[in-house]
Structures are given as structure tokens and as C-alpha cells.
Amino acid sequence: LIYLPDFYRNGGLIVFLLVAFGGILYSLGAIIYAIKWPNFSINWFGFHELFHAMTAAAFISHFIAAILVIVG
Structure with a gap:
């Protein structure tokens, strides 16, 4: 969460959304696993x-975001 403003500023809206979406998926996956x-x-x-x-x-979401940042 700390770096999301930097992702938005440097990568644009798409990178920001991909990183946020990936974080949400990781969190939901952890919750699903915890409550079985x-x-x-x-x-x-x-x-x-x-x-x-x-x-x-x-x-995959984070990987695409990283590729978009690298490619520019």
C-alpha cells in the first residue's frame, strides 16, 4: 500500500490497477485458505x-504490470 502512489505516478493507471488487483487476489486467496x-x-x-x-x-497480474513498467 505504501508504494501504490508511486506505481500510479510512474506507471500510470493500468499499472496501478494491475498491482492493486494482484494484491487483492493474494489477500483473498490467503483468506480462502485460512477459512478453508x-x-x-x-x-x-x-x-x-x-x-x-x-x-x-x-x-500474472503483477508480472504484466512489471513488464509494462520495463517496456515503458
């Missing part, structure tokens, strides 16, 4: 898989 809910299907796709899906999506 929702458990759609114990055998196929439960809270643990949802946690991994959210962290992967957050990584």
Missing part, C-alpha cells in the same frame, strides 16, 4: 485449488 471455504468438490476443486488459482492470477 468454499469447498466445491473435495476430489477435484476445493479451497486449496482455488487458493492456487488466485495466487497464480495475482502473479
